[in-house]
Amino acid sequence: MTGALHRYLPLVILALLWEAATRLGIVSTLALPPLSQVLRAAYDLARSGDLLTNAAASLYRAGAGLALSIVIGGALGIAMAWWRPVNVVVGPLVELFYPVPKSALIPVTALWLGFGDGSKILLIFLGCMIPVTLGAFNGARSSDQALIWSARSMGASRLRVLWDVVVPSALPELLNGVRTALALSFVLLVSAELIVARSGLGYMIGFLGAGGTYDGMFAAVLTVAFLGFVADRIYQRLMNRVLQWRE
Amino acid sequence: MTRRRVAMPGLVGSMAWWMARWIAIAVLLVAWEGLARSGLVTPFMLPSLSVVLARIWSDALSGDLLQNLWLTLYRALAGFAIAAGAGTALGVLIARNRFIRWFFDPLISVGFPMPKIAFLPIIALWLGYNDASKMTMVVFDSIFPVVTAAIAGTLAVEKELLWSARNMGASERQLLWEIVLPAALPQVLTGLQVALPIALIVSIVAEMTMGGAGLGSAMMVASRFADSPGVFAGITEIAVAGYCLVKCMALLRRRLLLWHQEALAPATA
Amino acid sequence: MMRYSALRGQRAGVRRIVSGNSNIVIDKVSHLYRPSRGREVLALDDVSLEIRGQEFIALLGPSGCGKSTLLYLIGGFLATGKGSISVGGKPVAGPGPDRGIVFQHFALFPWKTVRANILYGLEKLGLPRAERERRAQSFIDLVGLRGFEDSYPSQLSGGMKQRAAIARTLAIDPAILLMDEPFGALDAQTRNLMQSELLAIWQRSPKTVIFVTHDVREAVYLADRVVVMSARPGRVKAIVDTKFDRSDSDIFKTKAFIDKIDEIWCLVRDEALKAQAREDESA
Numbered sequence: 120m121t122g123a124l125h126r127y128l129p130l131v132i133l134a135l136l137w138e139a140a141t142r143l144g145i146v147s148t149l150a151l152p153p154l155s156q157v158l159r160a161a162y163d164l165a166r167s168g169d170l171l172t173n174a175a176a177s178l179y180r181a182g183a184g185l186a187l188s189i190v191i192g193g194a195l196g197i198a199m200a201w202w203r204p205v206n207v208v209v210g211p212l213v214e215l216f217y218p219v220p221k222s223a224l225i226p227v228t229a230l231w232l233g234f235g236d237g238s239k240i241l242l243i244f245l246g247c248m249i250p251v252t253l254g255a256f257n258g259a260r261s262s263d264q265a266l267i268w269s270a271r272s273m274g275a276s277r278l279r280v281l282w283d284v285v286v287p288s289a290l291p292e293l294l295n296g297v298r299t300a301l302a303l304s305f306v307l308l309v310s311a312e313l314i315v316a317r318s319g320l321g322y323m324i325g326f327l328g329a330g331g332t333y334d335g336m337f338a339a340v341l342t343v344a345f346l347g348f349v350a351d352r353i354y355q356r357l358m359n360r361v362l363q364w365r366e
Numbered sequence: 367m368t369r370r371r372v373a374m375p376g377l378v379g380s381m382a383w384w385m386a387r388w389i390a391i392a393v394l395l396v397a398w399e400g401l402a403r404s405g406l407v408t409p410f411m412l413p414s415l416s417v418v419l420a421r422i423w424s425d426a427l428s429g430d431l432l433q434n435l436w437l438t439l440y441r442a443l444a445g446f447a448i449a450a451g452a453g454t455a456l457g458v459l460i461a462r463n464r465f466i467r468w469f470f471d472p473l474i475s476v477g478f479p480m481p482k483i484a485f486l487p488i489i490a491l492w493l494g495y496n497d498a499s500k501m502t503m504v505v506f507d508s509i510f511p512v513v514t515a516a517i518a519g520t521l522a523v524e525k526e527l528l529w530s531a532r533n534m535g536a537s538e539r540q541l542l543w544e545i546v547l548p549a550a551l552p553q554v555l556t557g558l559q560v561a562l563p564i565a566l567i568v569s570i571v572a573e574m575t576m577g578g579a580g581l582g583s584a585m586m587v588a589s590r591f592a593d594s595p596g597v598f599a600g601i602t603e604i605a606v607a608g609y610c611l612v613k614c615m616a617l618l619r620r621r622l623l624l625w626h627q628e629a630l631a632p633a634t635a
Numbered sequence: 636m637m638r639y640s641a642l643r644g645q646r647a648g649v650r651r652i653v654s655g656n657s658n659i660v661i662d663k664v665s666h667l668y669r670p671s672r673g674r675e676v677l678a679l680d681d682v683s684l685e686i687r688g689q690e691f692i693a694l695l696g697p698s699g700c701g702k703s704t705l706l707y708l709i710g711g712f713l714a715t716g717k718g719s720i721s722v723g724g725k726p727v728a729g730p731g732p733d734r735g736i737v738f739q740h741f742a743l744f745p746w747k748t749v750r751a752n753i754l755y756g757l758e759k760l761g762l763p764r765a766e767r768e769r770r771a772q773s774f775i776d777l778v779g780l781r782g783f784e785d786s787y788p789s790q791l792s793g794g795m796k797q798r799a800a801i802a803r804t805l806a807i808d809p810a811i812l813l814m815d816e817p818f819g820a821l822d823a824q825t826r827n828l829m830q831s832e833l834l835a836i837w838q839r840s841p842k843t844v845i846f847v848t849h850d851v852r853e854a855v856y857l858a859d860r861v862v863v864m865s866a867r868p869g870r871v872k873a874i875v876d877t878k879f880d881r882s883d884s885d886i887f888k889t890k891a892f893i894d895k896i897d898e899i900w901c902l903v904r905d906e907a908l909k910a911q912a913r914e915d916e917s918a
Contacts, residue, residue, distance in 0.1 A: 129469045130476065150492055211390030218612060219605040220567035223582075225574060226589035226597045231411060305481040310571045313486065314586065321484070328487045336487060343484040351479030526742035529712050532730040534756035534807055544755075548746045625746045625787040 152334040161338035169323070170342065177319040178346075180236055181308045184243025188304075189297055192248040196255025196296075197289060201281055213252055221246030221303065222310050229315040239311050239319075246307045247300035254296015258289030294358045301354055305347040320346075413595045421599040430584070435607060437580040441497055442569035445504025446562060453509040453561075454554055457516020458546065474513060482507045483568065486575055500572040507568045508561040515557020519550030552626050555619045562615050566608055581607070657723050657733075657810040657843050659686040659709060664718035665868075666704055678704045680868035681718070688810075689841040693848055693858035693877075695903060697910035701869025702847045703815050709845065710736050710813050722811065732760060735809030739816040741800040743788040749799045750775065750784040756807040774802040777836070794825035798832075805836070811843040818853070830857060834881055851900050855892065856881070863902045866909040873902050 134154055140146045141153040152160075164170040199206045199213075224242055232238035262285045270280045312321020320343050327335040395415055401407065402414035409417070425431040460467045486503050493499035523546055531545045573582030581604055588596030666679040678701040686692050694702040707713045709720055711730040720727045722734065730736075743752050750771055757767040775784050778798040788796055797817060804812065818826040830853060837844060848854050854861045855877045863873045877895055879886055886892055 127472045130472050133473075211394060215391055215394060218563075218609045219601065220563065220570065220608055222567050222571045222574075223585070223601050223604045225571075226585040227601060230589050230592065230594060230597050302479050302481075305479075306483055309481045309484045310574075313483070313575050314571075315589075324484065324487050328491065333491065336491075340484050340488060344480040344482075347480045347484075348476050524740075524742065526738045526740065527744065529707075529710075529730065530736065530738070530742045530744075530803075531755070532712070533710065533732065533734070533736045533804075535732050535759040540759075545744070548744070551746070625789060 149333070152337055156334045157337040157341065160332075160334040161342060164335060164338060170339075173318060173320050173323045173339075174342070174346070176236070177308055177312065177321070177343075180239040180319065181243055181304045183236075184240045184307075185247055185300060185304045187240070187244045188247035188251050188300060191244075192251030192296075192300075193255045193293060195248075196252040196257075196293070197259045197281070197285065199252070199256050200259030200289075201285065213249065213256075217249055217253075221249070221307060225307075225311050225314060228311075234315050234317050238315065239308060242311055243304045243307050247304050250296045250299040250303060251293070252296075254299070255289055255293045258292030258296075259285050261292065262288030291362055294362065298351070298354055298358065301350060302347070305343075305350065309343055410592070410594050413598055417595050418598045418602060421595040422603060425599065431603065434579060434581045434584050435603065437578075438566070438569050438573065438582065439607070441500045441572070441580065442504055442565045445501040445569065446508055446565035448501070449505045449509040449512055449561060449565065450558055452505070453512030453557070454516045456509075457513040457554075457557075458520050458542075458550070460513070461517045461520035470513075474510065478510055478514075482510075483571060486572060490576060495576045495578060497578075500569060500576065500578070503572050504565050504568045508565040511560040511564065512554070512557045515553050515560070516550065519553030519557075520546060522553065523549040552623055555622065559612075559615050559619065562611055563608055566604075566611060570604060657688045659684075659811065659843065659845075660721050661685070661705070661709070662719050662721075664705070664708060664715060664720060666701070666708060666713065666716060668704070677868040679708075680870050682869065682871055683718075684862060684871060684874075686843060686845065689843055691837060691844045691846065691857060691859045693846045693854035693861045694864060695848060695851065695854045695861050695899070696864030696869065696872075697866050697903065697907040698849060699867045699910050699913075700864040700906065701867065702864050705864075705869065706736075706813050706815055706845060706847050709811075710734050712736075732756065732807045733809055734811045734813055735804035735807055736813040737797075737800050737804050737815065737817045739819045741788070741796045741820075743796060743800055743803070745788050748785045748787055749780060749791070749802075752788070752799060753803045753806050756803060760807060770806055774806045777805070778802040778832070792825075793821045794829060797821060797829060801833070801836075805840075809842065811845070812837075814844065814846045816847050816849070819848070826853075833857065851896055851903060852887075855879075855895050855899060856886070861899055863899060864906070866906040866913065872906065875899055875902075 137151070138154045141148050141151055148156075161170070195205075195209065199209055221242075224245055228238040228242040228245075232241060266284050266288065267280055270284050271277075275283065308319070309321040309324075312319040313325055316322040320339055324336055324339045324343070327333075327339060398412075399415040402409065402412050402417075422431065456470070460470050483503070485506065486499075489499045489502050489506070493502060527545055527549055528541060531541055536544065569580070570582035570585075573580040574586045577583050577586075581600055585597055585600030585604075587593075588600060661682060661684040664679055664682045665677065667675050668678045669675040682701075682705060694705060696702050704713065708715055709722075709727065711727045711734065715727065743749075744755065747755065753771040753774055754767055757770055762770070772784070775781055778801055780795060780798055780802065783791065783795065788799065791799065797820075801817070818829050821829065834857060846854070846857060856879075859876070859878045861875045861877050862871060863875065864870065865872045875895070875898065877899075879892060879895075883889075
């Protein structure tokens with residue numbers, strides 16, 4: 120426990136500096152509300168339900184988009200690795216869309232689906248497909264030929280081998296691709312909500328900022344940042360648990 | 367006697383692969399045009415390729431394209447340059463100094479998975495709606511991969527390289543500039559290669575949020591006016607710009623790491 | 636042969652750190668190895684040794700016996716804790732061009748060509764430009780790398796890399812040559828060739844050579860004296876005279892040579908077994 124404290128001590132120090140600098144007037148409280156005030160604002164927002172409803176909206180969008188991209192992207196990546204024709208058809212598509220910055224799709228999804236949930240889910244789905252598909256593809260391709268042959272020689276059908284051998288072998292790279300997608304989903308979510316939304320955490324940040332409620336704005340920003348960090352950490356734990364058999 | 371480079375094995379193979387890619391892209395473009403014209407989707411949903419290309423052309427002629435492109439690239443590349451310089455320096459410092467490493471470790475560890483774009487409104491509050499805030503956002507987002515790469519590269523410098531140099535009388539300062547930095551260069555460049563696309567997209571998102579001309583801003587305007595060709599033109603322009611930047615960076619890497627890439631060429635004698 | 640004698644006459648203009656006497660005196664040296672993670676380990680325990688100028692010494696022992704550590708201490712890369720090491724009467728205070736080092740994995744600067752690698756040390760010595768270029772070229776020729784001056788290390792084979800590394804160290808003309816299993820990364824045939832070449836170079840310009848190896852035959856062939864070290868913590872187990880007539884090409888077949896190898900191998904074998912046992916314990 121003390122190890123963790125020692126590790127995060129610089130953050131604690133920064134927090135204290137923040138509070139001190141603003142309270143002592145070194146930094147204008149207009150530009151930078153004191154940390155205690157920000158925390159107070161976060162508490163108020165939580166109490167009033169604003170924080171929760173917006174967070175729920177955001178997490179719903181990110182979750183849905185991410186889930187779709189994992190299922191479809193994962194299946195697609197493995198299919199590409201396993202069946203040649205799929206690779207030939209879909210491969211160039213993936214290669215073509217790889218260099219397209221995913222956030223550039225914000226205006227087009229807004230164009231198609233407006234300011235609601237749909238455009239965000241579509242955006243996150245499209246954006247996160249790439250890292251997941253690539254992870255699944257590379258992972259499936261790297262499965263040990265010897266393992267596949269062993270399974271086949273024991274009478275497994277091609278489909279069974281796919282399920283029993285290829286998918287587990289692909290897991291490490293696939294899970295890493297999902298980790299990238301997770302971080303990307305947050306970025307796309309916040310970006311989209313800052314620009315083209317009427318609800319959600321990103322929207323809340325903009326709304327509070329425009330209204331001059333800066334301590335609330337800071338609170339929302341910290342909430343989002345914190346959520347992104349926590350999501351990654353939790354995912355890391357899960358990933359390590361699943362991959363325990365790896366040396 | 368100058369040694370000539372041996373032709374890469376499978377050169378013909380890699381050329382065929384390269385051509386296959388471009389053929390596949392050509393097929394895709396044809397499919398795009400076909401789909402748009404087929405009537406399965408409305409011109410609003412998917413404007414035909416020819417319309418989009420015409421739009422890009424007219425933007426180019428009117429000078430809009432160049433102006434927007436220049437602004438976006440300027441913000442992205444200026445921010446990238448700052449992130450590259452400061453990030454490398456910081457990374458090397460962190461790798462070599464225990465206290466600084468202790469201080470920055472949680473900052474990097476917590477900062478990496480955060481959607482840093484969420485801080486854009488705060489930066490806008492502090493610096494206003496202008497180039498400076500956009501560039502600051504670019505720096506903030508793209509410095510992370512540079513720092514981590516610089517740390518990794520510096521830590522990975524073989525002890526024996528440093529000892530050999532000291533053996534020959536190099537001072538601490540000479541060690542840093544003549545040995546550590548060149549040895550860490552491959553990894554630092556990898557970090558820069560990751561940071562460059564990030565710089566571009568952050569610049570664009572900042573424009574979408576704040577306005578102020580540039581490719582992102584123009585795309586957002588088109589979106590608000592339901593100008594579908596405009597939006598698609600924007601995506602294409604950004605994709606091409608991104609692709610060119612990445613290619614340039616790869617070429618630069620090849621040039622700088624001539625000695626490194628050679629490791630992939632077959633050894634003779 | 637003629638090239639190198641001509642070089643020796645030119646030495647007058649070169650800045651020499653240690654002149655004349657290059658005796659090495661190692662006096663009751665102990666060294667504690669403190670890894671960043673895990674327990675600290677006593678690498679060397681009360682080692683004392685005296686090496687005369689221009690002698691060829693082999694440090695022989697099982698892995699983990701501290702022979703490389705002793706080399707690094709002489710080289711000044713590690714700080715002496717207990718005990719002292721002095722060269723030519725002066726205590727070792729840090730690395731320097733008077734004790735040139737050659738590593739097992741060559742440690743060539745990969746971003747520099749062969750020539751640039753060799754020039755590096757010469758630049759640090761502060762030689763004038765023409766002199767640097769000339770010396771570099773002569774050492775390139777000496778180790779047989781003519782034609783590869785502008786190649787990068789990644790383009791060279793293992794044997795060539797090691798020759799480049801040796802040339803780089805020889806170019807700064809150190810009075811003492813420290814070699815840390817320099818041929819360990821090479822295949823057997825290249826290793827044999829390099830051993831003969833090293834002897835040839837050494838005979839032309841005698842230096843004190845401290846050669847770390849775990850290969851008994853290599854040690855007996857190359858060295859005047861072999862220092863057999865015990866398993867960790869390293870102590871001097873025995874010092875054996877191994878001066879042979881190296882110009883005799885059938886030396887490996889003579890009874891005296893083979894007996895000497897046997898003698899030393901017996902000394903080493905116990906230590907090797909101990910080291911192996913310790914590894915199995917900690918695994």
